[in-house]
Amino acid sequence: MAFVQLSRLTARPIEHDTVVRNLIESAKLFDGDPACLLYLVTESVDSPHDIWVVDVWTDEEAHSNALQAPELQPYIAETKPLLTGVPEQIRLTPRGGKGLPIG
Amino acid sequence: MAFVQLSRLTARPIEHDTVVRNLIESAKLFDGDPACLLYLVTESVDSPHDIWVVDVWTDEEAHSNALQAPELQPYIAETKPLLTGVPEQIRLTPRGGKGLPIG
Numbered sequence: 001m002a003f004v005q006l007s008r009l010t011a012r013p014i015e016h017d018t019v020v021r022n023l024i025e026s027a028k029l030f031d032g033d034p035a036c037l038l039y040l041v042t043e044s045v046d047s048p049h050d051i052w053v054v055d056v057w058t059d060e061e062a063h064s065n066a067l068q069a070p071e072l073q074p075y076i077a078e079t080k081p082l083l084t085g086v087p088e089q090i091r092l093t094p095r096g097g098k099g100l101p102i103g
Numbered sequence: 104m105a106f107v108q109l110s111r112l113t114a115r116p117i118e119h120d121t122v123v124r125n126l127i128e129s130a131k132l133f134d135g136d137p138a139c140l141l142y143l144v145t146e147s148v149d150s151p152h153d154i155w156v157v158d159v160w161t162d163e164e165a166h167s168n169a170l171q172a173p174e175l176q177p178y179i180a181e182t183k184p185l186l187t188g189v190p191e192q193i194r195l196t197p198r199g200g201k202g203l204p205i206g
Contacts, residue, residue: 004143004145006109020198027200027201028157030201031201036156036202037199037202038141038202038203039202040107040159040200040202040203041197041198041199041200042107042197043198044196045194046193052109052193052195054109056143056202077189084163089149090147090155091147091149092147092148092155092157093147093148094143095145095146095194096123097127097142097143097144097156098130098131098133098141098142098143099140099141099142099143100143
């Protein structure tokens, strides 16, 4: 069953652009992964310090496995210290709608 | 520029399934709208009362226009009284990533 995760990250202000860039760079690792259906790096319109990542995977296990990829670890190690605290993560199960396979 | 909105809705417990069904039904109105790239109706894994809608549009104006459609109004009128309060809405601007046109 498809799996959706919303993650809210807040960077130290001077590091905001670096964090956005790191997230976009690291997302390239998922380009060839058919289990990754969507990985959007976004900024909040109303709270400009908030970075949200919206990702959709074929299933939650595929997502967990992708986070273990050795190529991803340098991005995680570099980005974590630039954040103000631990990212908020919201795990979701799709029930219906438009635009992606959600079976 | 593409526009993403996250909406968190909480229904009165006895109305939860009705609200999910109404959202999925009303999403069918967007099936033929090329400006609607994604409209996912989801439930929180960890807070089962929370319903999240994740939608992506070609631009924010297209989203605003879609909400004005006369066919949508009965769904809104029926669903609003089933909620416990006003939905939380988070407006986002995509900066990069995988899976959708974001130009």
